[in-house]
Amino acid sequence: MILSDLMQTPVYDPDGTQVGRVIDARFVIDGAPRQLLADARLDGFIVSAHSGSSFLGYERNDETSPWLIARFLRWRHRGAFLVRWDDIERLSPSAIRLRAGYRRYDPALASTK
Numbered sequence: 049m050i051l052s053d054l055m056q057t058p059v060y061d062p063d064g065t066q067v068g069r070v071i072d073a074r075f076v077i078d079g080a081p082r083q084l085l086a087d088a089r090l091d092g093f094i095v096s097a098h099s100g101s102s103f104l105g106y107e108r109n110d111e112t113s114p115w116l117i118a119r120f121l122r123w124r125h126r127g128a129f130l131v132r133w134d135d136i137e138r139l140s141p142s143a144i145r146l147r148a149g150y151r152r153y154d155p156a157l158a159s160t161k
Contacts, residue, residue: 053141059095059131062148068097070144074130074155092132093144094155130155 057070072094077086135150 049141054093054139054144057141057144059093059144059146061146061150062137067146068095068128070094071096071128090133092130092135092153094128095131096128098126098128128155129153 051073054070054073058066059068059070061067070093074091074094075088076091077088080086129152131146131150132153135146136144137147138145
């Protein structure tokens with residue numbers, strides 16, 4: 049399975065209620081890069097109940113211009129959350145099921161400046 053197969057995949061809580069769709073993936077780099085491209089691992093998925101599109105980079109806390117686009121995208125993605133890899137019980141191209149006791153993390157990235 050490739051990552052693009054999971055975009056727009058419905059995400060369900062343990063009770064079977066749809067909580068949104070995958071709109072993005074979050075990767076982390078463990079340690080210092082050893083090459084031009086560092087080794088990265090999947091940390092989790094960004095899930096949105098209101099939109100099927102990405103944040104277009106506006107999930108960064110310091111991204112505010114143009115202000116009208118930033119404000120619109122933040123409104124459109126209200127309630128979006130990051131679900132970590134450890135909170136995924138089952139994954140397929142047609143659905144992602146979260147484990148009991150999963151946690152919703154803030155999807156905002158730290159300052160990039």
